[in-house]
Amino acid sequence: MSGHPTYQPQSPFMKWMERRLPIGSLVYSSFVAYPTPRNLNYWWTFGGILSFMLLVQIVTGVVLAMHYTPNVNLAFNSVEGIMRDVNYGWLLRYIHATGASFFFAAVYIHIARGMYYGSYKEPREVLWILGVILFLLMVVTGFMGYVLPWGQMSYWAATVITNLFSALPVVGHGIVTWLWGGYAVGNPTLNRFYSLHYLLPFIIAGVVVLHVWALHMVGQNNPTGVEPKTEKDTVAFTPYATVKDAFFVGVFCIVFAYFIFYIPNYLMHSDNYIPANPSQTPTHIVPEWYYLPFYAILRAIPNKLLGVCALGTSIIILAFMPWLDTSPVRSANYRPLFRQFLLILFAVVIGLGYLGSQEPVGGYVIAARLLTAYYFAFFFIILPLLGLLEKPKPLPNSISESVLGKGASAGASGLPPSGGKK
Amino acid sequence: MRRNLSIMTAFLLGAALSGTATLTACAQEEPPNPPMQTWSFAGPFGLYDPQQLQRGFKIYREVCSNCHSLNLLSFRNLADPGGPEFTQAQAAAIAATFQVTDGPNDQGQMFKRPGKISDNFPPPFANEQAARAALGGGLPPDMSDLAKARSYDEGFPWFIIDAFTMYDAQGPDYIHAIINGYVTAPAGFSQPPGTYYNEYFPGHAIKMPPPLHAGQVQYTDGTPETLDQYGRDVAAFLMWASEPKLDERKRLGFQVMIFLIVFTGLLYFTKKKIWHDVERHPELNQPHAS
Numbered sequence: 001m002s003g004h005p006t007y008q009p010q011s012p013f014m015k016w017m018e019r020r021l022p023i024g025s026l027v028y029s030s031f032v033a034y035p036t037p038r039n040l041n042y043w044w045t046f047g048g049i050l051s052f053m054l055l056v057q058i059v060t061g062v063v064l065a066m067h068y069t070p071n072v073n074l075a076f077n078s079v080e081g082i083m084r085d086v087n088y089g090w091l092l093r094y095i096h097a098t099g100a101s102f103f104f105a106a107v108y109i110h111i112a113r114g115m116y117y118g119s120y121k122e123p124r125e126v127l128w129i130l131g132v133i134l135f136l137l138m139v140v141t142g143f144m145g146y147v148l149p150w151g152q153m154s155y156w157a158a159t160v161i162t163n164l165f166s167a168l169p170v171v172g173h174g175i176v177t178w179l180w181g182g183y184a185v186g187n188p189t190l191n192r193f194y195s196l197h198y199l200l201p202f203i204i205a206g207v208v209v210l211h212v213w214a215l216h217m218v219g220q221n222n223p224t225g226v227e228p229k230t231e232k233d234t235v236a237f238t239p240y241a242t243v244k245d246a247f248f249v250g251v252f253c254i255v256f257a258y259f260i261f262y263i264p265n266y267l268m269h270s271d272n273y274i275p276a277n278p279s280q281t282p283t284h285i286v287p288e289w290y291y292l293p294f295y296a297i298l299r300a301i302p303n304k305l306l307g308v309c310a311l312g313t314s315i316i317i318l319a320f321m322p323w324l325d326t327s328p329v330r331s332a333n334y335r336p337l338f339r340q341f342l343l344i345l346f347a348v349v350i351g352l353g354y355l356g357s358q359e360p361v362g363g364y365v366i367a368a369r370l371l372t373a374y375y376f377a378f379f380f381i382i383l384p385l386l387g388l389l390e391k392p393k394p395l396p397n398s399i400s401e402s403v404l405g406k407g408a409s410a411g412a413s414g415l416p417p418s419g420g421k422k
Numbered sequence: 423m424r425r426n427l428s429i430m431t432a433f434l435l436g437a438a439l440s441g442t443a444t445l446t447a448c449a450q451e452e453p454p455n456p457p458m459q460t461w462s463f464a465g466p467f468g469l470y471d472p473q474q475l476q477r478g479f480k481i482y483r484e485v486c487s488n489c490h491s492l493n494l495l496s497f498r499n500l501a502d503p504g505g506p507e508f509t510q511a512q513a514a515a516i517a518a519t520f521q522v523t524d525g526p527n528d529q530g531q532m533f534k535r536p537g538k539i540s541d542n543f544p545p546p547f548a549n550e551q552a553a554r555a556a557l558g559g560g561l562p563p564d565m566s567d568l569a570k571a572r573s574y575d576e577g578f579p580w581f582i583i584d585a586f587t588m589y590d591a592q593g594p595d596y597i598h599a600i601i602n603g604y605v606t607a608p609a610g611f612s613q614p615p616g617t618y619y620n621e622y623f624p625g626h627a628i629k630m631p632p633p634l635h636a637g638q639v640q641y642t643d644g645t646p647e648t649l650d651q652y653g654r655d656v657a658a659f660l661m662w663a664s665e666p667k668l669d670e671r672k673r674l675g676f677q678v679m680i681f682l683i684v685f686t687g688l689l690y691f692t693k694k695k696i697w698h699d700v701e702r703h704p705e706l707n708q709p710h711a712s
Contacts, residue, residue: 244693247690262588
């Protein structure tokens with residue numbers, strides 16, 4: 001990117017530092033002078049919100065780890081001890097547990113934004129794939145964290161999910177025994193889940209660095225999907241993006257605090273306040289809400305192995321979006337058909353989430369199969385075909401032209417302004 | 423084209439939803455939802471009523487504690503702020519009425535002694551097997567987390583509305599309903615031996631005999647001694663037992679909300695000021711370095 005003003009260290013210490021470790025100029029070029037498109041909307045603030053949530057989860061998690069005991073006989077009571085006897089322990093745990101939900105809510109919005117505005121397309125493929133890896137790491141970390149309180153749902157979720165690997169031919173049962181560290185979910189399982197739950201967030205933080213690095217290499221996408229061409233198209237990261245992100249982190253925190261302080265158990269399952277009991281299966285085993293769409297896909301397929309494959313594919317497929325989408329136009333605002341099909345996909349995922357929370361009987365199974373079929377059809381059929389069939393709306397020549405209004409757009413492209421509403 | 427697609431969306435979701443609708447009818451017969459009670463701790467400013475918790479504790483002590491443990495609570499909790507708020511002396515006196523096992527002593531023997539304020543509530547049975555043997559095979563659940571460990575499915579759209587009304591009393595409502603739910607079984611219901619018909623218990627066959635009847639526990643503050651009132655008082659006590667920091671949470675929550683709303687408001691006006699020129703004069707180059 002052109003137009004980076006160089007960093008001029010002011011203090012003697014920073015001048016001294018600059019010749020040895022140029023951390024000042026790195027921070028300056030990445031988070032101050034870095035040009036961001038001027039037309040970014042609030043959907044773009046969720047990247048910053050996600051960084052904030054990662055920090056919140058690590059800080060609360062490290063303190064919780066000081067009071068938690070990873071042993072099948074002590075884990076449940078140690079969590080209750082945090083809730084009852086540790087100073088502000090109830091607050092730490094409710095922030096951490098609700099925080100997991102809000103982390104996932106933010107990542108789903110972030111992914112949906114990337115899909116809507118075509119942020120996965122050339123040259124942002126690596127940035128996008130790193131994002132899919134981050135999502136996978138979050139899924140694994142969140143699952144292991146849910147097991148730690150060792151309530152009924154913790155235990156049975158661990159049993160059901162690890163058992164999925166038993167569907168693999170030949171090696172399946174060996175893998176499950178290896179994962180458990182025994183012949184059933186037990187103390188070795190809890191110990192390793194705890195160890196990994198502590199490790200993975202730092203791996204996530206490392207991949208976030210790569211994700212941000214890739215982002216700063218290619219620059220941010222924007223609602224028009226047209227790359228910035230001149231300085232008119234961009235504003236400096238600080239103060240423009242910083243203050244906008246900070247404001248929306250504040251809005252996000254208000255909703256987050258509402259859940260923490262007023263309905264902290266709303267997103268939790270009541271069965272998880274019953275200590276784990278291997279000899280009593282709960283009536284309905286359901287995962288946390290943020291896994292429900294994938295759980296619905298898993299159960300929609302009558303064959304266990306194929307169900308597990310569908311579950312894996314439903315996430316991995318995202319990494320292939322840059323090549324499945326054949327259209328050169330990024331933003332859904334200029335792709336009327338893609339926009340419709342994508343909004344249907346979002347509704348389908350929410351529908352799958354609801355179905356995942358219900359018992360898999362009768363009409364629910366048929367509904368889940370219909371929606372699962374649409375989910376995969378979107379990626380394997382609709383996405384490749386649309387690029388060939390769809391006639392996109394005329395794109396603005398530049399970001400500033402789209403900001404300045406349609407009159408300029410019509411004059412420049414020689415086409416009448418499109419009447420499409422946004 | 424757009425209209426066609428909208429119709430298609432409607433069709434797809436409609437098909438999915440009608441599938442779910444036919445289903446609800448054929449699912450196994452669920453007990454009715456517990457009637458919602460009025461709770462002092464409901465809503466953003468709702469706190470526990472210490473008088474009610476003391477009455478609920480009296481019921482626990484005289485009735486429930488014969489079978490149900492309260493393992494996670496100590497006698498000192500009875501004097502905690504935001505709880506039944508007994509005085510330290512009262513809590514110590516209550517503790518002394520319980521016999522707790524201590525030891526081993528100098529002779530290597532376990533022994534019984536009166537409870538101290540730092541002790542946890544002693545369980546009524548030595549272990550699970552002892553409880554089952556004494557109670558005809560049933561195991562009374564520990565009551566420490568009972569009010570948060572019981573719930574019922576309200577279904578769509580109520581679970582969404584709950585988030586806005588801050589309804590989080592499924593557990594206490596359920597406990598109140600169970601206590602008041604012992605009615606005559608409908609004709610044709612085959613009652614498994616050793617169970618009692620309860621309207622609100624899943625499957626209707628509960629092993630707990632009707633635990634309370636009107637007038638059983640004496641109130642000294644003039645509160646009516648009805649089953650309905652007993653159910654509400656003991657459910658409120660159990661809610662406190664499972665969520666003892668609720669008062670502290672709501673008080674801190676109000677301060678945090680005020681702070682966040684003011685702070686976010688200030689950030690909004692800061693953002694507006696900084697972006698003013700960009701939005702008012704989009705044709706100008708913006709300064710790229712501060």
